[in-house]
Each structure stands twice: as structure tokens, then as C-alpha cells.
Amino acid sequence: MEEIETEEKEETQITNEGSMQERGTNGTDVEEGETMREPEETQMEERENNREMEVAPALIAVHPFDKSVAVAVGSDLRVFDLARKISISLADDSRDLLHKDCIRAVRFSGRGQLFVSAGDDKLVKIWDADTWKCLATVNSEKRVSAVSISKNELFVCFADKFGVVWAVSLDGLNKIQASCNKKAVPILAHYCSIITCLDFSPDGRFIISADRDFKIRVTVFPENPLNGAHEIQSFCLGHSEYVSSLAVVHNSDYPQGFLLSGGGDSTVRMWDINSGSLLCTCEVGTEVGLSNEPHAAVTDLCAPHGTLVAVAIQSFPGILLLGCDISAKALWVLKAVSFPGETLVPTSLGASSSAELLWTVTGVSNLPEFKASSCLSRVRVFSGFKKTDGTINSELSLLLDREVPGGEKLLEKLQGGVSSKEIEVISAAAADAVRAAMRDLLLKKQYTEERREFRKRRRNDRKLKR
Amino acid sequence: MPFRGSSSLRRHPLRCFESVVAPPLFRSSGTNRSIIRYAHSNPLNHSGDVKKIEFADIGCGFGGLLICLSTLFPQKLMIGMELRDKVTEYVKERILALRAAHPGQYQNVSVVRTNSMKYIPNYFDKGQLCKMFFLFPDPHFKEKNHRRRVISPHLLDEYAYALQVGGVIYTITDVEELGDWMKTCLENHPLFEPVTEEELKADPVVELLHSASEEGQKVARNGGQTYRAVYRIASPM
Ligand SMILES: C[S@@+](CC[C@H](N)C(=O)[O-])C[C@H]1O[C@@H](n2cnc3c(N)ncnc32)[C@H](O)[C@@H]1O
Numbered sequence: 001m002e003e004i005e006t007e008e009k010e011e012t013q014i015t016n017e018g019s020m021q022e023r024g025t026n027g028t029d030v031e032e033g034e035t036m037r038e039p040e041e042t043q044m045e046e047r048e049n050n051r052e053m054e055v056a057p058a059l060i061a062v063h064p065f066d067k068s069v070a071v072a073v074g075s076d077l078r079v080f081d082l083a084r085k086i087s088i089s090l091a092d093d094s095r096d097l098l099h100k101d102c103i104r105a106v107r108f109s110g111r112g113q114l115f116v117s118a119g120d121d122k123l124v125k126i127w128d129a130d131t132w133k134c135l136a137t138v139n140s141e142k143r144v145s146a147v148s149i150s151k152n153e154l155f156v157c158f159a160d161k162f163g164v165v166w167a168v169s170l171d172g173l174n175k176i177q178a179s180c181n182k183k184a185v186p187i188l189a190h191y192c193s194i195i196t197c198l199d200f201s202p203d204g205r206f207i208i209s210a211d212r213d214f215k216i217r218v219t220v221f222p223e224n225p226l227n228g229a230h231e232i233q234s235f236c237l238g239h240s241e242y243v244s245s246l247a248v249v250h251n252s253d254y255p256q257g258f259l260l261s262g263g264g265d266s267t268v269r270m271w272d273i274n275s276g277s278l279l280c281t282c283e284v285g286t287e288v289g290l291s292n293e294p295h296a297a298v299t300d301l302c303a304p305h306g307t308l309v310a311v312a313i314q315s316f317p318g319i320l321l322l323g324c325d326i327s328a329k330a331l332w333v334l335k336a337v338s339f340p341g342e343t344l345v346p347t348s349l350g351a352s353s354s355a356e357l358l359w360t361v362t363g364v365s366n367l368p369e370f371k372a373s374s375c376l377s378r379v380r381v382f383s384g385f386k387k388t389d390g391t392i393n394s395e396l397s398l399l400l401d402r403e404v405p406g407g408e409k410l411l412e413k414l415q416g417g418v419s420s421k422e423i424e425v426i427s428a429a430a431a432d433a434v435r436a437a438m439r440d441l442l443l444k445k446q447y448t449e450e451r452r453e454f455r456k457r458r459r460n461d462r463k464l465k466r
Numbered sequence: 467m468p469f470r471g472s473s474s475l476r477r478h479p480l481r482c483f484e485s486v487v488a489p490p491l492f493r494s495s496g497t498n499r500s501i502i503r504y505a506h507s508n509p510l511n512h513s514g515d516v517k518k519i520e521f522a523d524i525g526c527g528f529g530g531l532l533i534c535l536s537t538l539f540p541q542k543l544m545i546g547m548e549l550r551d552k553v554t555e556y557v558k559e560r561i562l563a564l565r566a567a568h569p570g571q572y573q574n575v576s577v578v579r580t581n582s583m584k585y586i587p588n589y590f591d592k593g594q595l596c597k598m599f600f601l602f603p604d605p606h607f608k609e610k611n612h613r614r615r616v617i618s619p620h621l622l623d624e625y626a627y628a629l630q631v632g633g634v635i636y637t638i639t640d641v642e643e644l645g646d647w648m649k650t651c652l653e654n655h656p657l658f659e660p661v662t663e664e665e666l667k668a669d670p671v672v673e674l675l676h677s678a679s680e681e682g683q684k685v686a687r688n689g690g691q692t693y694r695a696v697y698r699i700a701s702p703m
Contacts, residue, residue, distance in 0.1 A: 162613075164620075189620035191583045213584065219623075228619070230657055232627040235587040 055437040056102035056119070057347035058363030058377040063129060064112040066352045066405075071414040072103035074365030074375040077117055079132060080410045087413040088132045099123060102365050105158070109149035114170070116156055118144035124158050124184070126173070135173045136182045140166065146197050151204030155225055158184070159195035165209055167225045187229040188219055196243055201273050202250045202257040206233055208273070210243035216261055218273055234276030241265040244299050248273075249306035251326050258326060260309060262298030268311055268322060270331050282331040288316040299438050302349035302358065305387045308334075310358050312346045314438050317431075319346065319360065319382070321396060337382070337396050343431035344378060347438060351385060357405070358385035358396070361414075364430070364437040376430050378423045379404070379414045519543045519590070522628070523599040524582045525616060527680055529557035531601055533564065534678040536575040538670065545589070546577040554579035583616060586624050593630040597671070600637045602681035605644045617648045619655065626657040626699055634661060634698045638675045640685040645693025652697040659700040666696060 058073040068088070070079045077099060079088040090098065101121035108115050108129060115132075118124040124138040124147065142160035149156050156168045166184035173182075193211040200207055200221065207221040207229060216236035219229045241264030250257030258279065259271040266285035271278055285296030295315035303309040309322040309331065318338030322331050346360040363377030381404045384395035401411055401420050411420060423430075521539070523532050526546030535544055548554045557577040564572040578589070603616045612618065617637060625635055635658065637648045652658050666672050676682050676692060685692060 186620075188623060191621065191624075193584075215587070217587075227656070230623045230626065230655065232592075232623055234592065235627075237588060 055433060055440065056104060056365045057434065057437045058361045058365075058375075059103065059106050059348040060350040060359050060361040060379070061106045061108055061115070062350035062352045062357075062359050063108050064110060064353045066355050067112060068129065069350070069359060069379075069406075069410070069414065070106055070108075070115065070117075071361050071363075071377055071379060072106045072117060072119075073361075073363050073377040073416070075099040075101055075103060075119075075121070076365075076375055076416060077103060077106070078377075078414050078416060080406055080413045082405055082410070085406055085409065087409070090127075090132060090134075099125065104143070104145055105147040107147050107149060109153050110151055111153055113153060114149055114156075116147045116149060116158075118147050118158055120144075124156065124168070126156055126168075126170070126182075136168075136170075138168050138182045138184050140184065146195050146209075148198040148200060148207070150207075150221065150225075151200050151202070157187070157198055157207060157225075159198055159209065161194055163190040163193050163195055163211065165189065165195065165198065165207070165229075167229075169226060185226050185228075187225050188217075190215060190217065197246045199246045199248060199259075201259075202248055202255060206273060208246060208248075208259060210246050210261060212242040214239045214241060214243065214263075216243055216246070216259070216271070216276075218259075218276065234272075234274060236261065236269075236271040236273075236276045236278070238269055238271075238278045238281070239263040239265055239267065241297070244297065245301040247301040247303040247309070249303050249309075249324055249326055251306050254326050258329065260301055260303055260324075260331070262301045262311060264297040266296035266298060266313070268298060268301065268309065268331060270324075270329060279329040280331045282322060282333065284311055284313060284320055284322075284333065287333045288313055288318070288320055288336045297438075299345075299347070300349045302351050304351045304353045304385075307387050308385060310349050310351070310385065312349050312360070315345060315435060317342045317345050319349070319358065319396070335396075337398075339380065339398065344434055345431070345438070346380075347434060356383060356386035357399075358382040362434055364434050375416055376418070376423065376434075377415050378420065379411055381405075517543055518594055519545050520595055521545070521597045521599070522547060522590070522595055523601070525549065525600065525603050526557065526577065527553060527601075529560055529577065530679040530683070531599060531674060532557070532575050532577070533560070533572075534674050535671070536572050538674075540571070540574060543574050544576075546575070547580050547582045547589075548577060549579070549581055551579055583614075583621060586628055590628040592627055593633075595628045596630055596633045598625055598629060598633070598635045599675075600635070600648070601675060601679045602639055602685070603637075603644070605639070605641045607643070612647070615644070615647065617651050619651050622651055622655045622658065626655070629699045631699050631701050634696060636671065636675055636694075636696050638682070638692055638694045640690045640692050642691070642693055645695065649693070649695040652695055655697075657699055658697040661696045661698050669696075672696065 056074060058071060061070045067083045068079055068081050077090055081088055099119060099121050102119050103117050104119035106117045113129055115127040115129040120143045122140045122143055124140060124144060125134055126136045128135050140160055142162050144158050145161055146159040154170055156170060157165055159165045164186045165188045167187045168182045168184045190211045193213045195209050195211050197210050205221060206218045208218050210216045218233040220231040220233055221229055243261050243263045245262040247260045248257045249260060259273050260268060262268045268282045268284055269278060270280040284298060297314040298311055299314050300312040301309060306326055307324055309324050311320040311322060313320055318336060320336050321334040323334045324331050344362040346362045348361050350359040360380050361377055365375045381399045382396045383399055384397055401408060404410060520542050521535060521544035523546045526532055526548050529546055532544060532546045546557055554577055561572055561575055600617055606612060606614045639645045675694060676686060
């Protein structure tokens with residue numbers, strides 16, 4: 001029997017209590033673990049300890065001025081220098097520079113000077129996006145789920161699995177010096193919910209955080225965030241499921257921009273960042289023939305120039321294109337572009353702010369059926385992802401491998417030495433794993449009744465010992 | 467209908483004070499969102515202008531404080547938020563009984579079953595509240611559990627969001643350690659400033675912190691000591 005952990009569950013826990021929590025005035029801690037235990041919290045702890053079956057989806061990030069492309073799959077970070085058309089080797093100094101567990105977030109800074117990678121090894125690595133030297137490695141207390149770099153490139157912010165957002169100052173990061181250690185401070189938190197993405201408003205005034213419940217919080221990002229970011233500007237409330245992705249669109253008429261978000265409720269929504277008002281909701285599931293909600297969850301968004309939005313959908317092997325009109329505050333479906341003859345769904349999207357290419361990666365870590373490398377990643381690039389007046393048909397077309405910038409050499413690097421042909425052979429088997437990885441990433445963990453009982457008993461045991 | 471969360475429910479002002487019980491949360495499956503309608507009507511509403519809830523009692527327990535506040539501030543709308551089902555149900559029955567026994571009174575008070583630590587922003591707009599109450603909250607002694615405390619540095623950000631400038635947060639406990647904790651959290655929070663002793667003396671609500679709620683009465687009966695911290699949202703420089 002499957003049961004999703006929600007408020008409902010919590011309710012049953014509470015009604016069992018019967019009377020108000022017993023609390024001795026002498027300060028004894030009676031029954032606490034049991035009464036107030038949050039399902040999500042329990043689950044987070046559970047996840048910390050027990051993660052045999054976790055598979056991480058592949059991620060892609062494109063340099064804002066097309067200098068390079070990075071793909072992360074499992075603990076592997078692969079970078080290709082587009083300008084010089086060479087593979088970057090991140091391991092030339094020592095193995096120590098690399099990640100030791102699944103990478104969950106990668107990001108270039110807005111001006112393209114820095115790159116950040118972070119994930120399950122609780123390390124946040126800050127790289128010089130030109131020399132690809134690791135400038136700093138920040139230790140997180142918990143596994144990291146999202147990262148972003150402030151607009152002024154003075155701070156790296158990252159979110160951990162307990163819903164806390166941390167900031168690290170980049171001040172004094174010496175580009176010549178070897179990797180140094182930096183300390184992070186907590187600046188804000190979502191109560192007991194995993195943060196799925198972090199972003200900044202175009203003017204840098206606000207940090208935006210979205211979580212696995214339904215919340216998007218817009219917080220004033222102070223000049224010195226190391227004292228905390230306490231002033232909440234708005235909440236963008238409207239998603240009825242987890243929020244999986246954020247993107248900010250702006251143009252010269254609206255420099256402060258609008259927020260786009262995608263979520264498990266198969267919608268892409270447009271928000272006023274200042275007030276949190278919902279401006280537009282675009283239902284995407286039915287457009288790709290997936291009316292069934294869990295399969296039509298939005299998994300990624302990419303909107304570099306504000307007129308076109310590329311949407312990745314959990315069970316759709318392709319891209320859904322939306323038109324976006326900032327002044328009319330409108331979003332609408334343009335068309336679905338599928339990968340011909342393919343079953344693999346994209347796990348991550350990327351684009352530079354300048355070029356007309358939309359980059360996609362599909363893949364997962366820890367794929368047992370896949371012998372050549374346990375990490376599968378397939379990179380595909382569309383051309384024609386350019387500014388439009390919003391009405392014309394957009395000419396998105398899939399590039400052949402040899403047409404991709406950097407060609408086969410780039411693909412060999414970013415696909416981890418596995419050729420596209422080889423990937424095709426296993427793609428049918430991998431397709432399910434990819435879908436499962438996306439689902440696991442975002443859905444709240446489902447527990448069987450026995451498992452729940454077991455966890456309860458274990459908690460009681462712990463209590464009795466004391 | 468003081469709940470925002472789905473697109474259809476979202477920006478409705480908190481106006482439907484017809485009910486004694488606010489509608490339950492939507493469940494996470496987006497398909498079975500339900501809007502529940504209530505029979506009771508609120509005379510305060512009939513003037514036509516939309517009134518907003520201004521007081522919130524967080525973890526209201528059996529509702530003693532709300533009942534006192536209801537007659538002390540008959541023109542203000544107030545809501546209790548309580549996690550436990552049965553307790554919420556009890557408060558609801560209690561309010562309905564009072565309304566029946568005192569026609570025209572107790573129309574300004576309601577209760578909702580919710581986890582306040584998660585859903586405050588779904589119920590209140592920015593700067594909507596002028597008073598928030600945290601009376602005898604659960605202490606969560608262990609260090610590891612401090613983040614479950616209903617007053618914490620991070621949750622204060624959300625309370626500051628819901629409160630208007632000058633809005634007051636009232637906290638009281640009989641657990642010294644928790645009292646210190648709440649005071650320290652408030653003291654260190656840049657958006658809050660302490661309410662002076664003089665102002666506290668002039669505030670009729672302060673007396674109720676000790677005497678109105680069920681937990682407060684229990685502590686008073688046992689002659690227990692209480693630790694109080696009352697802060698307000700400082701006006702921006
Ligand atoms: C010790 S009682 C105090 C009740 C009341 N304030 C009084 O003074 O009598 C604490 C109450 O807070 C409720 N509570 C605890 N956590 C809560 C949460 N996250 N949201 C809403 N209520 C909560 C409990 O169910 C309990 O009824």
C-alpha cells in the first residue's frame with residue numbers, strides 16, 4: 001500500500017494523542033519525540049541515513065556567454081571549453097578537488113566568472129569559470145539541494161536538505177591562491193521542507209527560494225547577508241504540489257522582472273516578485289498528452305531571453321515550448337518538440353543568455369544495467385531557441401551530433417566517453433531509471449505501512465532507553 | 467475562507483468570517499481541493515467592507531485566551547490555530563455554544579486546525595496581523611529539537627512578515643529555559659524591539675497572558691513562575 005506523507009498523516013498522529021501534551025514544569029521531556037514529530041522531518045532524517053536506492057539525475061549548466069558547458073552526473077563533473085574547443089580536466093591537481101557523491105546542483109554566476117557545484121557529499125565547490133581552478137570548498141552540515149550566486153558575485157548561497165539557506169562570502173577569494181576553506185552562515189529557512197531551487201531577482205535585491213511543499217519565498221537580500229536575511233518581501237503561493245524549478249524573466253520595460261515557476265502540479269506560473277501575486281498559470285500536462293498529474297510534473301525551466309520558455313516534463317521525451325509576453329504578463333503553450341524516436345526524458349535544461357541554443361541533458365547516476373559507465377548522460381542541443389515576438393512559430397530543431405558546437409569531442413567529454421550510439425542501445429532500459437530518478441527527487445517518499453510502523457517502534461525504543 | 471494556497475483560493479481576502487472554523491488545508495493532491503461553506507454568519511461583515519483577521523493565537527489549545535479576547539475586542543476578528551484535531555473540535559464547539567448562549571457575541575472568533583509552523587503565510591497577508599500570541603508553547607528541551615520550537619530565529623521572519631509595523635508578539639511560558647530562548651530569539655531579531663514595561667502595564671492584554679488560557683490557569687494554580695517576552699515590529703529606519 002502506498003501512502004504519501006502529507007498533513008493527513010500528521011493529523012492521525014495527533015488525534016491519537018487524546019490529551020494535551022504532558023509537560024512537567026520541572027523540565028522533563030515527556031513524549032516529545034512522538035507528539036511533535038513532523039513527517040517530512042522524519043523523512044529527511046531517514047533520507048540522511050538510508051539512501052541505497054537513490055539515483056541522481058544528470059544536470060547541465062551553460063556559461064552565460066557560451067564560454068563553456070558543464071554536465072554533472074553522479075559525482076562526476078564534466079566541463080567542455082566551448083571557446084577553445086577543448087575538454088577541461090578538473091582532476092589535474094589532486095583527486096581531492098572532486099566531488100565524492102552525487103552532485104545535486106550546478107550553476108554559473110551571472111557574469112560568468114564563477115561556477116558552483118554541490119551535492120550529497122556536503123561540499124560546495126566554487127570554481128573559477130575561466131581557469132577551472134577550485135577557488136574554495138565549503139563544508140555544509142547537511143547534503144546540499146540547491147545553489148545560486150548573488151548578482152554582485154559577492155556571495156554564494158546554498159540550501160541544505162533541512163530547508164536552511166546558507167551564505168558564504170566570496171570576499172578574499174584569491175584567484176591565484178590554491179583552494180581555501182570558507183565558512184557558511186545560515187541566513188533563512190523554510191520550515192522542514194527541502195529547498196528545490198534558489199535564485200536571485202534580476203536587480204539582485206531579492207533571494208528567491210522554492211520548496212518541496214508548495215512554497216516560494218521572496219526575501220530581501222541584504223547588503224551583508226551574513227547577518228541573516230530576515231525581511232520577507234512576499235510569498236508566491238498557488239502551486240498545489242512541490243515547486244521544482246524557477247526562472248526569472250525581464251526586459252528593459254520591466255527590469256525588476258517576473259518570476260516563473262514550474263511544479264508537480266504540471267503548471268508553469270508567472271508571479272509578481274514584489275507582491276507575490278499570481279499573474280498567469282499555464283497548464284502544461286495535457287499539451288504533451290499527459291493528463292495524469294504525476295507524469296506531467298514540470299522538472300525544469302529555461303527562459304534566458306524572456307520570450308520563450310523551455311519546459312522539461314517528467315515523462316515527456318522532449319521539450320515543451322511556451323511563449324512569454326512580459327508586458328502582457330502572459331504565458332501560453334507554443335508547441336511540443338519531441339526527441340525523434342526516443343524514450344529518454346531530459347533531466348536538465350540550459351542555455352546561455354546570448355546564443356540561440358537550448359542544451360538538454362538526460363541521464364542518471366548509478367545505473368546498474370549500464371556497464372560502460374555507471375553514469376549515463378546524453379547531451380542534445382536544439383537550435384532556434386531565440387528571441388521571438390511571441391507570435392511566430394519558433395523554429396526549434398534538434399542538432400545532429402556533428403552540428404553541436406564542439407562536435408563529437410564535446411559529446412565525448414560531456415557523455416563521459418560513451419558514444420551516442422552506445423547510449424541509444426541502452427536507452428530503452430535507461431528510460432525507466434531516468435524517470436524514476438526524477439520522480440524520487442521530487443516526490444515525498446512513500447512508505448509502506450510496515451515501514452511506518454517500524455519507524456514508530458524504533459522511536460519508542462529510543463524513548464524507553466532514556 | 468482564510469486559506470490561500472491554490473490558485474483559486476489564493477488572494478481572497480480573509481473575509482468569510484461566517485464560520486467558526488476556517489476550512490481545512492487543501493490536501494497535496496491538487497484535484498480534491500475543496501472549499502467548505504459555513505452556515506454561520508458574521509454581523510461584522512454585513513457593513514459591506516471586508517474585515518481582516520488581526521489577532522492570531524498560535525497553538526491556542528482549548529481556546530481560553532480567545533474567549534477572553536473576543537469580548538475585550540468585540541470589533542476585532544481573531545483566529546486560533548491548533549494542531550490537534552480533537553482540541554480544535556473542542557474549541558469550535560465551545561465557540562458555537564457561546565454564540566448560542568450570548569446572541570450577537572463571539573462572532574469575531576474562529577479556530578482552524580493547522581500546523582502554524584508551515585502554513586502561516588497561507589492564512590495571512592503581509593502586515594495583516596496586529597497581535598500574535600504564543601502562550602505556553604511546547605518546550606522541546608533537547609538541543610536537537612530546538613528547531614521544532616514554535617519560536618525560533620527563522621520562524622520569527624515569518625511572524626514578522628504577518629505582523630504590521632507596531633504589531634506585537636506576546637510570548638509566555640513557565641519553563642525558564644524556554645523563556646530565555648524566546649526572549650533571546652526576539653532580542654536578536656533585527657525586525658523586533660521590546661515593548662517597554664510602562665507600555666506593558668497599560669496593555670490590558672498582558673494580564674490575560676497569565677490568567678486566560680487553560681495552561682496559564684494551571685500554572686497559576688500550582689503557583690508556578692512564568693517568563694514573559696513581549697516584542698513588537700520596529701518601524702523601519
Ligand atoms: C502546551 S499547549 C498551550 C495551549 C494554550 N496556548 C494555552 O496556553 O493553554 C501548546 C499547544 O500548541 C499546539 N501546537 C503545537 N505545535 C503546533 C503547531 N505547529 N501548530 C499549531 N499548534 C501547535 C499543541 O497542540 C498544544 O495544544
